[in-house]
Amino acid sequence: MRLSVFFMPTLKETPSEAQIVSHRLMLRAGMIRQSSAGIYSWLPLGFRVLKKVEQIVREEQDRSGAQELLMPTVQPAELWRESGRYEVYGKEMLRIVDRHDRELLYGPTNEELITDIVRAYVKSYRDLPKNLYHIQWKFRDEVRPRFGVMRGREFLMKDNYSFDVDAKGAKHSYNKMFVAYLRTFARMGLKAIPMRADTGPIGGDLSHEFIILADTGESEVYCDVAWFDADMARLDVDFEQDLEPLVQQWLSKYAATVEKHDPDRCPVPPERLRKARGIEVGHIFYFGTKYSKPMNALVAGPNGESITPEMGSYGIGVSRLVGAIIEASHDENGIIWPDSVAPFDVGLVNLRAGDARCDAVSSDIYNRLRFAGKQVLYDDRGESAGAKFATMDLIGLPWQLVVGPRGLKAGKVELKRRRSGEREELSIDAALDRLAAPAP
RNA sequence: CGGGGCGUAGCGCAGUCUGGUAGCGCAUCUGCUUUGGGAGCAGAGGGUCGCCAGUUCAAAUCUGGCCGCCCCGACCA
Numbered sequence: 001m002r003l004s005v006f007f008m009p010t011l012k013e014t015p016s017e018a019q020i021v022s023h024r025l026m027l028r029a030g031m032i033r034q035s036s037a038g039i040y041s042w043l044p045l046g047f048r049v050l051k052k053v054e055q056i057v058r059e060e061q062d063r064s065g066a067q068e069l070l071m072p073t074v075q076p077a078e079l080w081r082e083s084g085r086y087e088v089y090g091k092e093m094l095r096i097v098d099r100h101d102r103e104l105l106y107g108p109t110n111e112e113l114i115t116d117i118v119r120a121y122v123k124s125y126r127d128l129p130k131n132l133y134h135i136q137w138k139f140r141d142e143v144r145p146r147f148g149v150m151r152g153r154e155f156l157m158k159d160n161y162s163f164d165v166d167a168k169g170a171k172h173s174y175n176k177m178f179v180a181y182l183r184t185f186a187r188m189g190l191k192a193i194p195m196r197a198d199t200g201p202i203g204g205d206l207s208h209e210f211i212i213l214a215d216t217g218e219s220e221v222y223c224d225v226a227w228f229d230a231d232m233a234r235l236d237v238d239f240e241q242d243l244e245p246l247v248q249q250w251l252s253k254y255a256a257t258v259e260k261h262d263p264d265r266c267p268v269p270p271e272r273l274r275k276a277r278g279i280e281v282g283h284i285f286y287f288g289t290k291y292s293k294p295m296n297a298l299v300a301g302p303n304g305e306s307i308t309p310e311m312g313s314y315g316i317g318v319s320r321l322v323g324a325i326i327e328a329s330h331d332e333n334g335i336i337w338p339d340s341v342a343p344f345d346v347g348l349v350n351l352r353a354g355d356a357r358c359d360a361v362s363s364d365i366y367n368r369l370r371f372a373g374k375q376v377l378y379d380d381r382g383e384s385a386g387a388k389f390a391t392m393d394l395i396g397l398p399w400q401l402v403v404g405p406r407g408l409k410a411g412k413v414e415l416k417r418r419r420s421g422e423r424e425e426l427s428i429d430a431a432l433d434r435l436a437a438p439a440p
Numbered sequence: 441c442g443g444g445g446c447g448u449a450g451c452g453c454a455g456u457c458u459g460g461u462a463g464c465g466c467a468u469c470u471g472c473u474u475u476g477g478g479a480g481c482a483g484a485g486g487g488u489c490g491c492c493a494g495u496u497c498a499a500a501u502c503u504g505g506c507c508g509c510c511c512c513g514a515c516c517a
Contacts, residue, residue: 386477
Protein backbone atom coordinates (compact mmCIF):
# COMPACT_ATOMS: atom_id res chain seq x y z
CA MET A 1 0.00 0.00 0.00
CA ARG A 2 1.30 3.41 -0.92
CA LEU A 3 1.04 5.81 1.96
CA SER A 4 0.20 8.62 -0.44
CA VAL A 5 -3.15 6.94 -1.12
CA PHE A 6 -3.71 4.98 2.10
CA PHE A 7 -6.46 6.34 4.33
CA MET A 8 -4.54 6.76 7.56
CA PRO A 9 -5.39 10.05 9.25
CA THR A 10 -2.57 10.40 11.77
CA LEU A 11 -2.51 13.15 14.37
CA LYS A 12 0.51 14.99 15.66
CA GLU A 13 -1.34 16.09 18.74
CA THR A 14 -3.17 13.93 21.22
CA PRO A 15 -6.94 14.31 21.35
CA SER A 16 -7.89 15.52 24.81
CA GLU A 17 -10.36 12.76 25.62
CA ALA A 18 -7.78 9.98 25.52
CA GLN A 19 -6.45 9.11 28.95
CA ILE A 20 -4.42 5.96 28.47
CA VAL A 21 -1.57 5.28 26.12
CA SER A 22 -3.28 2.71 23.92
CA HIS A 23 -6.24 5.00 23.33
CA ARG A 24 -3.98 7.95 22.55
CA LEU A 25 -1.85 5.95 20.15
CA MET A 26 -4.83 4.38 18.39
CA LEU A 27 -6.28 7.82 17.76
CA ARG A 28 -2.96 9.33 16.73
CA ALA A 29 -2.17 6.45 14.39
CA GLY A 30 -5.56 6.83 12.73
CA MET A 31 -6.73 3.35 13.73
CA ILE A 32 -10.13 4.23 15.13
CA ARG A 33 -12.62 7.05 15.31
CA GLN A 34 -15.14 7.43 18.07
CA SER A 35 -18.73 7.58 16.92
CA SER A 36 -20.33 7.97 20.34
CA ALA A 37 -19.38 7.00 23.88
CA GLY A 38 -17.81 3.55 23.74
CA ILE A 39 -18.61 3.02 20.06
CA TYR A 40 -15.92 3.19 17.39
CA SER A 41 -15.34 2.93 13.70
CA TRP A 42 -12.27 0.92 12.79
CA LEU A 43 -10.30 2.77 10.14
CA PRO A 44 -8.17 0.81 7.65
CA LEU A 45 -5.02 0.61 9.79
CA GLY A 46 -6.89 -0.45 12.91
CA PHE A 47 -9.09 -2.84 11.00
CA ARG A 48 -6.06 -4.65 9.62
CA VAL A 49 -4.85 -5.28 13.17
CA LEU A 50 -8.29 -6.30 14.37
CA LYS A 51 -8.53 -8.87 11.58
CA LYS A 52 -5.11 -10.29 12.39
CA VAL A 53 -5.96 -10.66 16.06
CA GLU A 54 -9.27 -12.24 15.11
CA GLN A 55 -7.55 -14.69 12.78
CA ILE A 56 -5.10 -15.86 15.45
CA VAL A 57 -7.99 -16.40 17.82
CA ARG A 58 -9.84 -18.33 15.11
CA GLU A 59 -6.87 -20.53 14.23
CA GLU A 60 -6.29 -21.52 17.84
CA GLN A 61 -9.96 -22.20 18.43
CA ASP A 62 -10.05 -24.42 15.36
CA ARG A 63 -6.88 -26.17 16.45
CA SER A 64 -8.49 -27.09 19.74
CA GLY A 65 -11.37 -28.72 17.92
CA ALA A 66 -13.96 -25.98 18.37
CA GLN A 67 -16.21 -25.25 15.38
CA GLU A 68 -17.03 -21.78 14.14
CA LEU A 69 -20.51 -20.60 13.34
CA LEU A 70 -22.11 -17.17 13.34
CA MET A 71 -25.08 -16.12 15.43
CA PRO A 72 -26.95 -12.84 14.98
CA THR A 73 -26.36 -9.68 17.00
CA VAL A 74 -30.07 -9.20 17.58
CA GLN A 75 -31.86 -11.80 19.69
CA PRO A 76 -35.46 -12.40 20.73
CA ALA A 77 -36.37 -11.48 24.31
CA GLU A 78 -38.28 -14.68 24.85
CA LEU A 79 -35.15 -16.85 24.89
CA TRP A 80 -33.80 -14.69 27.69
CA ARG A 81 -37.06 -15.02 29.57
CA GLU A 82 -36.60 -18.78 29.45
CA SER A 83 -33.23 -18.62 31.15
CA GLY A 84 -34.49 -15.98 33.55
CA ARG A 85 -31.87 -13.45 32.53
CA TYR A 86 -34.13 -11.00 30.69
CA GLU A 87 -35.10 -9.36 33.94
CA VAL A 88 -31.83 -10.05 35.76
CA TYR A 89 -29.47 -8.53 33.22
CA GLY A 90 -30.65 -5.01 33.87
CA LYS A 91 -29.90 -1.79 32.05
CA GLU A 92 -26.64 -3.06 30.64
CA MET A 93 -28.66 -4.89 28.01
CA LEU A 94 -29.80 -2.81 25.06
CA ARG A 95 -33.46 -3.57 24.49
CA ILE A 96 -35.18 -2.94 21.19
CA VAL A 97 -38.76 -3.08 20.00
CA ASP A 98 -39.43 -3.86 16.35
CA ARG A 99 -42.32 -2.60 14.17
CA HIS A 100 -44.55 -5.41 15.40
CA ASP A 101 -43.87 -4.44 19.01
CA ARG A 102 -41.84 -7.60 19.49
CA GLU A 103 -39.17 -7.31 22.11
CA LEU A 104 -35.63 -7.83 20.91
CA LEU A 105 -32.23 -7.18 22.35
CA TYR A 106 -28.75 -6.52 21.03
CA GLY A 107 -26.81 -9.52 22.32
CA PRO A 108 -24.39 -8.94 25.19
CA THR A 109 -23.55 -12.67 25.14
CA ASN A 110 -24.99 -15.79 23.56
CA GLU A 111 -25.62 -18.60 26.05
CA GLU A 112 -29.35 -18.58 25.38
CA LEU A 113 -29.05 -18.53 21.62
CA ILE A 114 -26.50 -21.32 21.42
CA THR A 115 -28.47 -23.43 23.88
CA ASP A 116 -31.53 -22.96 21.70
CA ILE A 117 -29.60 -24.14 18.65
CA VAL A 118 -28.14 -27.15 20.39
CA ARG A 119 -31.40 -28.28 21.95
CA ALA A 120 -33.08 -28.16 18.56
CA TYR A 121 -30.66 -30.57 16.92
CA VAL A 122 -28.66 -32.43 19.54
CA LYS A 123 -30.80 -35.25 20.83
CA SER A 124 -28.38 -38.01 21.81
CA TYR A 125 -25.45 -38.35 24.18
CA ARG A 126 -23.59 -39.68 21.15
CA ASP A 127 -23.72 -36.21 19.59
CA LEU A 128 -21.73 -34.80 22.47
CA PRO A 129 -19.34 -33.26 23.19
CA LYS A 130 -19.76 -30.16 21.09
CA ASN A 131 -17.83 -26.93 21.25
CA LEU A 132 -19.21 -24.13 19.10
CA TYR A 133 -17.95 -20.59 18.84
CA HIS A 134 -18.41 -17.40 16.95
CA ILE A 135 -16.68 -14.07 16.64
CA GLN A 136 -19.35 -11.43 16.68
CA TRP A 137 -20.04 -7.89 17.83
CA LYS A 138 -21.59 -7.55 21.25
CA PHE A 139 -23.27 -4.61 22.89
CA ARG A 140 -23.28 -3.92 26.59
CA ASP A 141 -24.61 -0.58 27.67
CA GLU A 142 -21.83 0.09 30.15
CA VAL A 143 -22.50 2.76 32.71
CA ARG A 144 -19.17 4.31 31.96
CA PRO A 145 -17.38 3.32 28.78
CA ARG A 146 -13.76 4.45 28.81
CA PHE A 147 -10.22 3.83 27.67
CA GLY A 148 -11.06 3.59 23.99
CA VAL A 149 -11.59 0.05 22.79
CA MET A 150 -10.60 -1.33 26.19
CA ARG A 151 -14.05 -0.79 27.61
CA GLY A 152 -16.37 0.00 24.79
CA ARG A 153 -20.09 -0.54 24.64
CA GLU A 154 -19.90 -2.22 21.26
CA PHE A 155 -17.01 -4.66 21.03
CA LEU A 156 -15.87 -7.70 19.10
CA MET A 157 -15.76 -10.89 21.11
CA LYS A 158 -14.98 -14.51 20.50
CA ASP A 159 -17.32 -16.57 22.62
CA ASN A 160 -17.73 -20.28 22.62
CA TYR A 161 -19.86 -22.77 24.41
CA SER A 162 -19.16 -26.38 25.30
CA PHE A 163 -21.74 -29.10 25.81
CA ASP A 164 -20.75 -32.36 27.48
CA VAL A 165 -22.60 -35.36 28.84
CA ASP A 166 -21.02 -35.16 32.26
CA ALA A 167 -18.81 -33.08 34.53
CA LYS A 168 -15.70 -35.00 33.57
CA GLY A 169 -16.22 -34.24 29.91
CA ALA A 170 -16.98 -30.62 30.72
CA LYS A 171 -13.72 -30.33 32.64
CA HIS A 172 -11.85 -31.62 29.60
CA SER A 173 -13.59 -29.06 27.41
CA TYR A 174 -12.59 -26.42 29.94
CA ASN A 175 -8.99 -27.57 29.89
CA LYS A 176 -8.87 -27.51 26.10
CA MET A 177 -9.86 -23.86 26.15
CA PHE A 178 -7.37 -23.17 28.92
CA VAL A 179 -4.55 -24.47 26.73
CA ALA A 180 -5.94 -22.86 23.57
CA TYR A 181 -5.95 -19.52 25.37
CA LEU A 182 -2.35 -19.89 26.47
CA ARG A 183 -1.42 -20.56 22.85
CA THR A 184 -3.54 -17.71 21.51
CA PHE A 185 -2.08 -15.01 23.73
CA ALA A 186 1.47 -16.32 23.34
CA ARG A 187 1.14 -15.95 19.57
CA MET A 188 0.31 -12.29 20.09
CA GLY A 189 3.42 -11.77 22.16
CA LEU A 190 1.41 -11.35 25.34
CA LYS A 191 1.91 -12.68 28.81
CA ALA A 192 -1.67 -13.40 29.84
CA ILE A 193 -1.76 -14.99 33.25
CA PRO A 194 -4.59 -17.37 34.11
CA MET A 195 -6.06 -16.25 37.43
CA ARG A 196 -8.66 -17.75 39.67
CA ALA A 197 -11.68 -15.60 39.12
CA ASP A 198 -15.11 -14.80 40.35
CA THR A 199 -17.85 -16.35 38.29
CA GLY A 200 -20.14 -13.33 38.62
CA PRO A 201 -23.72 -13.49 37.38
CA ILE A 202 -22.83 -16.22 34.92
CA GLY A 203 -22.72 -18.66 37.83
CA GLY A 204 -20.73 -21.84 38.22
CA ASP A 205 -17.84 -22.98 40.31
CA LEU A 206 -14.80 -22.96 38.04
CA SER A 207 -13.48 -19.90 36.31
CA HIS A 208 -10.24 -18.30 35.23
CA GLU A 209 -9.54 -14.88 33.85
CA PHE A 210 -6.58 -14.42 31.54
CA ILE A 211 -5.01 -11.16 32.54
CA ILE A 212 -2.20 -9.04 31.13
CA LEU A 213 -0.33 -7.12 33.78
CA ALA A 214 -0.45 -3.40 33.08
CA ASP A 215 -0.65 -0.36 35.32
CA THR A 216 -3.62 0.92 33.36
CA GLY A 217 -5.58 -2.30 33.86
CA GLU A 218 -8.96 -2.21 35.52
CA SER A 219 -8.55 -5.42 37.51
CA GLU A 220 -6.72 -5.67 40.80
CA VAL A 221 -4.78 -8.90 40.98
CA TYR A 222 -2.36 -10.83 43.18
CA CYS A 223 0.24 -13.21 41.88
CA ASP A 224 3.40 -15.12 42.62
CA VAL A 225 6.54 -13.26 41.48
CA ALA A 226 7.39 -16.39 39.50
CA TRP A 227 4.89 -15.19 36.90
CA PHE A 228 7.01 -12.14 36.17
CA ASP A 229 9.64 -14.16 34.36
CA ALA A 230 7.48 -17.09 33.31
CA ASP A 231 7.94 -18.25 29.74
CA MET A 232 4.63 -18.23 27.89
CA ALA A 233 6.00 -20.15 24.91
CA ARG A 234 3.46 -21.95 22.81
CA LEU A 235 2.38 -25.38 23.88
CA ASP A 236 2.34 -28.01 21.21
CA VAL A 237 -0.05 -30.52 22.68
CA ASP A 238 -2.53 -33.12 21.61
CA PHE A 239 -5.85 -31.65 22.65
CA GLU A 240 -7.42 -35.08 23.02
CA GLN A 241 -5.02 -36.26 25.69
CA ASP A 242 -5.66 -35.64 29.38
CA LEU A 243 -4.77 -32.00 29.79
CA GLU A 244 -5.35 -31.86 33.53
CA PRO A 245 -1.67 -32.35 34.52
CA LEU A 246 -0.61 -29.60 32.17
CA VAL A 247 -3.29 -27.23 33.41
CA GLN A 248 -2.42 -27.97 37.02
CA GLN A 249 1.21 -27.29 36.25
CA TRP A 250 0.29 -23.82 35.04
CA LEU A 251 -1.99 -23.25 37.97
CA SER A 252 0.72 -24.22 40.44
CA LYS A 253 1.98 -20.65 40.23
CA TYR A 254 -0.51 -18.66 42.27
CA ALA A 255 -2.53 -15.89 40.65
CA ALA A 256 -5.95 -14.56 41.60
CA THR A 257 -8.15 -11.58 41.07
CA VAL A 258 -8.96 -9.44 44.07
CA GLU A 259 -12.40 -11.05 44.38
CA LYS A 260 -10.86 -14.50 44.79
CA HIS A 261 -7.77 -13.54 46.74
CA ASP A 262 -8.01 -14.36 50.42
CA PRO A 263 -4.97 -12.96 52.27
CA ASP A 264 -5.46 -15.42 55.12
CA ARG A 265 -5.47 -18.48 52.92
CA CYS A 266 -2.97 -17.45 50.27
CA PRO A 267 -0.42 -20.22 49.60
CA VAL A 268 2.28 -17.77 48.54
CA PRO A 269 4.52 -16.33 51.26
CA PRO A 270 4.22 -12.52 51.50
CA GLU A 271 7.70 -11.89 50.14
CA ARG A 272 6.80 -13.71 46.93
CA LEU A 273 3.37 -12.19 46.49
CA ARG A 274 2.84 -9.20 44.23
CA LYS A 275 -0.15 -6.95 43.99
CA ALA A 276 -0.67 -5.57 40.50
CA ARG A 277 -3.18 -4.30 38.02
CA GLY A 278 -4.19 -6.10 34.87
CA ILE A 279 -6.30 -6.16 31.74
CA GLU A 280 -8.73 -9.02 31.34
CA VAL A 281 -8.45 -10.37 27.81
CA GLY A 282 -10.11 -13.75 28.30
CA HIS A 283 -12.44 -15.45 30.71
CA ILE A 284 -13.42 -19.11 30.88
CA PHE A 285 -16.28 -20.60 32.87
CA TYR A 286 -17.65 -23.96 33.74
CA PHE A 287 -21.20 -23.50 34.92
CA GLY A 288 -22.86 -26.90 34.61
CA THR A 289 -26.56 -26.90 33.80
CA LYS A 290 -27.33 -23.25 34.53
CA TYR A 291 -28.76 -22.75 31.03
CA SER A 292 -29.36 -26.26 29.76
CA LYS A 293 -31.69 -27.02 32.64
CA PRO A 294 -34.13 -24.09 32.56
CA MET A 295 -34.10 -24.11 28.78
CA ASN A 296 -34.80 -27.81 28.72
CA ALA A 297 -31.88 -28.76 26.49
CA LEU A 298 -31.93 -32.51 27.04
CA VAL A 299 -30.29 -35.44 25.28
CA ALA A 300 -31.07 -39.13 25.52
CA GLY A 301 -28.58 -41.23 27.47
CA PRO A 302 -27.44 -44.80 26.75
CA ASN A 303 -30.41 -46.24 28.63
CA GLY A 304 -32.96 -43.85 27.21
CA GLU A 305 -32.80 -41.58 30.21
CA SER A 306 -32.70 -37.80 29.86
CA ILE A 307 -29.35 -36.14 30.38
CA THR A 308 -28.91 -32.41 30.97
CA PRO A 309 -25.67 -31.39 29.27
CA GLU A 310 -22.92 -29.76 31.29
CA MET A 311 -21.92 -26.43 29.79
CA GLY A 312 -19.07 -23.98 29.82
CA SER A 313 -18.50 -20.68 28.07
CA TYR A 314 -15.27 -19.07 27.02
CA GLY A 315 -14.70 -15.51 25.93
CA ILE A 316 -11.87 -13.54 24.37
CA GLY A 317 -12.18 -9.78 23.93
CA VAL A 318 -10.91 -9.46 20.36
CA SER A 319 -11.26 -5.69 20.01
CA ARG A 320 -10.00 -5.15 23.56
CA LEU A 321 -6.91 -7.16 22.67
CA VAL A 322 -5.87 -4.55 20.13
CA GLY A 323 -5.70 -1.97 22.90
CA ALA A 324 -4.17 -4.42 25.35
CA ILE A 325 -1.36 -5.31 22.95
CA ILE A 326 -0.50 -1.61 22.63
CA GLU A 327 -0.57 -1.18 26.40
CA ALA A 328 1.91 -4.03 26.62
CA SER A 329 4.09 -2.97 23.69
CA HIS A 330 4.91 0.66 22.98
CA ASP A 331 7.54 3.29 23.68
CA GLU A 332 7.65 7.09 23.79
CA ASN A 333 7.57 7.25 19.99
CA GLY A 334 4.58 5.05 19.40
CA ILE A 335 3.29 1.53 19.00
CA ILE A 336 5.57 -1.49 18.70
CA TRP A 337 3.51 -4.23 17.05
CA PRO A 338 4.38 -7.85 17.62
CA ASP A 339 5.13 -9.32 14.18
CA SER A 340 2.06 -11.55 14.31
CA VAL A 341 -0.51 -8.74 14.49
CA ALA A 342 1.27 -5.84 12.79
CA PRO A 343 -0.92 -4.09 10.18
CA PHE A 344 1.97 -4.34 7.70
CA ASP A 345 5.20 -6.32 7.88
CA VAL A 346 7.45 -3.60 6.52
CA GLY A 347 7.41 0.16 6.28
CA LEU A 348 9.34 1.19 3.19
CA VAL A 349 10.59 4.76 3.48
CA ASN A 350 11.61 6.64 0.37
CA LEU A 351 13.55 9.51 1.88
CA ARG A 352 13.67 11.53 -1.33
CA ALA A 353 10.42 11.02 -3.15
CA GLY A 354 10.73 12.67 -6.53
CA ASP A 355 14.38 11.74 -6.95
CA ALA A 356 14.56 9.42 -9.96
CA ARG A 357 16.98 6.95 -8.43
CA CYS A 358 15.26 6.79 -5.04
CA ASP A 359 11.88 6.38 -6.71
CA ALA A 360 13.10 3.60 -8.99
CA VAL A 361 14.86 1.65 -6.24
CA SER A 362 11.99 2.08 -3.76
CA SER A 363 9.46 1.04 -6.32
CA ASP A 364 11.49 -2.03 -7.22
CA ILE A 365 11.87 -3.03 -3.58
CA TYR A 366 8.18 -2.44 -3.02
CA ASN A 367 7.24 -4.81 -5.81
CA ARG A 368 9.76 -7.48 -4.89
CA LEU A 369 8.61 -7.52 -1.28
CA ARG A 370 4.99 -7.74 -2.29
CA PHE A 371 5.63 -10.58 -4.69
CA ALA A 372 7.48 -12.31 -1.85
CA GLY A 373 4.23 -12.18 0.11
CA LYS A 374 5.08 -9.31 2.43
CA GLN A 375 2.60 -6.67 3.40
CA VAL A 376 4.33 -3.38 2.76
CA LEU A 377 3.40 0.18 3.55
CA TYR A 378 5.42 2.32 1.15
CA ASP A 379 5.91 5.93 2.20
CA ASP A 380 6.22 7.61 -1.18
CA ARG A 381 5.16 11.04 0.07
CA GLY A 382 7.25 14.14 -0.37
CA GLU A 383 7.44 14.78 3.34
CA SER A 384 10.51 15.58 5.35
CA ALA A 385 12.59 12.70 6.61
CA GLY A 386 11.68 13.55 10.18
CA ALA A 387 7.98 13.43 9.45
CA LYS A 388 8.33 10.08 7.73
CA PHE A 389 10.29 8.50 10.54
CA ALA A 390 7.93 9.89 13.14
CA THR A 391 4.96 8.39 11.30
CA MET A 392 6.65 5.03 10.93
CA ASP A 393 7.62 4.94 14.59
CA LEU A 394 4.10 5.94 15.58
CA ILE A 395 2.40 3.15 13.67
CA GLY A 396 5.03 0.68 14.86
CA LEU A 397 5.58 -1.70 11.95
CA PRO A 398 8.13 -4.41 12.81
CA TRP A 399 10.62 -3.33 10.13
CA GLN A 400 11.52 -0.06 8.50
CA LEU A 401 13.44 -0.21 5.24
CA VAL A 402 14.94 3.16 4.42
CA VAL A 403 15.95 4.18 0.91
CA GLY A 404 17.87 7.44 0.64
CA PRO A 405 20.29 9.10 -1.78
CA ARG A 406 23.17 8.97 0.67
CA GLY A 407 22.95 5.22 1.13
CA LEU A 408 22.31 4.51 -2.52
CA LYS A 409 25.65 6.09 -3.46
CA ALA A 410 27.19 3.05 -1.77
CA GLY A 411 24.43 0.76 -3.01
CA LYS A 412 23.02 0.41 0.49
CA VAL A 413 19.71 0.74 2.22
CA GLU A 414 19.04 0.86 5.92
CA LEU A 415 17.02 -1.78 7.72
CA LYS A 416 15.69 -0.87 11.14
CA ARG A 417 13.99 -3.12 13.65
CA ARG A 418 11.31 -1.12 15.43
CA ARG A 419 11.36 -3.15 18.62
CA SER A 420 15.07 -2.95 19.33
CA GLY A 421 15.93 0.16 17.36
CA GLU A 422 18.82 -1.72 15.75
CA ARG A 423 19.85 -0.36 12.35
CA GLU A 424 21.90 -2.03 9.66
CA GLU A 425 23.31 -0.75 6.38
CA LEU A 426 22.82 -3.51 3.85
CA SER A 427 22.80 -4.09 0.15
CA ILE A 428 19.32 -4.22 -1.31
CA ASP A 429 19.48 -7.97 -1.85
CA ALA A 430 20.75 -8.58 1.65
CA ALA A 431 17.96 -6.47 3.10
CA LEU A 432 15.35 -8.38 1.13
CA ASP A 433 16.85 -11.67 2.26
CA ARG A 434 16.73 -10.52 5.84
CA LEU A 435 13.06 -9.63 5.52
CA ALA A 436 12.27 -12.95 3.88
CA ALA A 437 13.76 -14.87 6.81
CA PRO A 438 11.61 -15.79 9.78
CA ALA A 439 11.55 -13.12 12.44
CA PRO A 440 14.09 -13.56 15.24
C1' C B 441 -26.99 7.02 39.18
C1' G B 442 -23.84 10.57 42.82
C1' G B 443 -19.57 14.13 42.41
C1' G B 444 -16.42 17.12 39.11
C1' G B 445 -14.86 19.16 34.32
C1' C B 446 -15.46 20.39 29.30
C1' G B 447 -18.10 21.73 24.44
C1' U B 448 -15.00 27.94 19.92
C1' A B 449 -12.01 25.39 12.19
C1' G B 450 -9.88 18.36 11.16
C1' C B 451 -6.56 18.28 16.05
C1' G B 452 -4.67 21.11 20.39
C1' C B 453 -6.16 25.57 22.64
C1' A B 454 -6.90 31.27 23.92
C1' G B 455 -10.99 34.58 24.20
C1' U B 456 -16.19 34.04 28.57
C1' C B 457 -14.94 36.77 34.83
C1' U B 458 -15.63 42.67 32.80
C1' G B 459 -21.19 41.84 26.27
C1' G B 460 -19.00 45.64 21.14
C1' U B 461 -16.42 42.98 13.59
C1' A B 462 -14.08 35.19 16.17
C1' G B 463 -8.28 34.40 17.23
C1' C B 464 -3.42 31.37 17.81
C1' G B 465 -0.45 26.82 16.78
C1' C B 466 -0.63 22.34 14.03
C1' A B 467 -3.11 20.27 9.84
C1' U B 468 -5.22 21.58 4.68
C1' C B 469 -4.66 24.29 -0.38
C1' U B 470 -1.21 27.27 -4.06
C1' G B 471 3.80 28.74 -5.44
C1' C B 472 9.03 28.63 -4.73
C1' U B 473 13.10 26.72 -1.99
C1' U B 474 14.08 22.29 0.71
C1' U B 475 14.64 16.93 2.27
C1' G B 476 19.36 11.34 6.62
C1' G B 477 14.66 12.17 12.74
C1' G B 478 7.85 15.95 12.84
C1' A B 479 11.54 21.93 7.01
C1' G B 480 11.52 27.55 5.40
C1' C B 481 9.32 31.76 3.04
C1' A B 482 5.02 34.02 0.71
C1' G B 483 -0.09 33.65 -0.04
C1' A B 484 -5.10 31.24 0.60
C1' G B 485 -9.39 28.55 2.28
C1' G B 486 -12.10 26.74 6.41
C1' G B 487 -16.12 28.22 12.22
C1' U B 488 -24.77 28.80 12.50
C1' C B 489 -18.68 29.61 19.00
C1' G B 490 -23.05 22.04 21.03
C1' C B 491 -28.68 23.08 20.56
C1' C B 492 -33.14 25.96 21.95
C1' A B 493 -35.24 29.92 24.35
C1' G B 494 -34.56 34.57 27.08
C1' U B 495 -32.16 39.52 28.54
C1' U B 496 -29.90 43.50 25.53
C1' C B 497 -29.13 48.54 20.63
C1' A B 498 -25.61 44.41 20.59
C1' A B 499 -24.39 37.57 23.17
C1' A B 500 -18.87 32.84 22.16
C1' U B 501 -19.34 36.02 26.62
C1' C B 502 -25.14 37.11 30.91
C1' U B 503 -29.81 33.83 32.40
C1' G B 504 -32.79 29.26 31.91
C1' G B 505 -33.55 24.53 29.71
C1' C B 506 -31.74 20.56 26.83
C1' C B 507 -27.90 17.53 24.34
C1' G B 508 -23.05 15.51 23.94
C1' C B 509 -18.12 14.20 25.67
C1' C B 510 -14.37 13.31 29.54
C1' C B 511 -12.73 12.23 34.68
C1' C B 512 -13.61 10.07 39.96
C1' G B 513 -16.99 6.71 42.36
C1' A B 514 -20.72 2.95 42.25
C1' C B 515 -21.32 -0.90 38.24
C1' C B 516 -18.98 -4.80 35.02
C1' A B 517 -18.55 -13.01 31.54
